Amino acid sequence: MPSPIMPSTPQPSNDASFIESVTNKFNSLDNNFSQLFDEVQKLSSLMTRGSTVVPPPQPPAPAPAPTSVPVAVTAGKPPSFEKPDRFKGKSSEVETFVDAIQDAVELQGNSLTTERSKCIYMSTFLENSPKQWYRGIKKSHPLLLESFPLFIKAFIDHFGDSNLAYNATGKLEKLTQTGSAAAYAARRHWVFDG
Numbered sequence: 295m296p297s298p299i300m301p302s303t304p305q306p307s308n309d310a311s312f313i314e315s316v317t318n319k320f321n322s323l324d325n326n327f328s329q330l331f332d333e334v335q336k337l338s339s340l341m342t343r344g345s346t347v348v349p350p351p352q353p354p355a356p357a358p359a360p361t362s363v364p365v366a367v368t369a370g371k372p373p374s375f376e377k378p379d380r381f382k383g384k385s386s387e388v389e390t391f392v393d394a395i396q397d398a399v400e401l402q403g404n405s406l407t408t409e410r411s412k413c414i415y416m417s418t419f420l421e422n423s424p425k426q427w428y429r430g431i432k433k434s435h436p437l438l439l440e441s442f443p444l445f446i447k448a449f450i451d452h453f454g455d456s457n458l459a460y461n462a463t464g465k466l467e468k469l470t471q472t473g474s475a476a477a478y479a480a481r482r483h484w485v486f487d488g
Contacts, residue, residue, distance in 0.1 A: 333444065375401050383423040385455045392446055395419065399442070412442040416449075427452060 378394035381387065395416045399406055406412045417428045431438055431448070438445055 373401055378419050380419050380421050381424050381453075382421045383453060385453060388450060388454045391419070392450060396446070409442045409445075410439045413439040413445045416442075416445070424449075424453060 375398065378391060378398055381391045399412050399415060402415070406415055417425070420428050427449075431445075438448055
């Protein structure tokens with residue numbers, strides 16, 4: 295019986311349905327990327343024409359949960375801080391990496407004055423496949439570098455966990471209570487939120 299908490303997902307045992315599911319998810323990600331690219335092109339077109347036409351308001355994206363105390367950056371030298379770790383493409387590290395980059399960009403203050411400079415700054419922490427992805431974006435979709443939030447979204451869509459429900463179900467099935475009820479509850483909470 296499927297869990298009421300976790301939606302059922304196709305299992306790899308049925309090759310045809312699994313391949314179809316993976317193909318559908320890939321097509322969905324490709325459509326999301328195309329929509330993002332179209333929005334960037336529209337914004338760029340409006341900016342180049344100097345148009346005063348305001349596009350219809352889009353619903354605001356959900357704000358990420360704050361992971362650190364906001365720091366007021368004043369004019370002058372930015373505060374010193376530990377730079378984010380380099381990202382090598384592991385989907386389980388995407389959220390932590392993006393949070394670290396966003397914090398670092400905020401702490402840079404006025405030194406990263408354009409959306410493009412924020413994207414380029416983030417790219418300096420990419421290695422291997424992620425670095426190749428960035429080079430591809432730079433060549434084939436350069437307008438995406440004109441919006442840091444859209445660049446972050448495209449990054450998450452590309453490198454994030456594409457099958458959260460399936461992976462969370464696997465973690466939940468492996469979870470057993472070996473210590474106190476509080477420790478078990480904390481680990482169970484981590485499966486759903488972590």
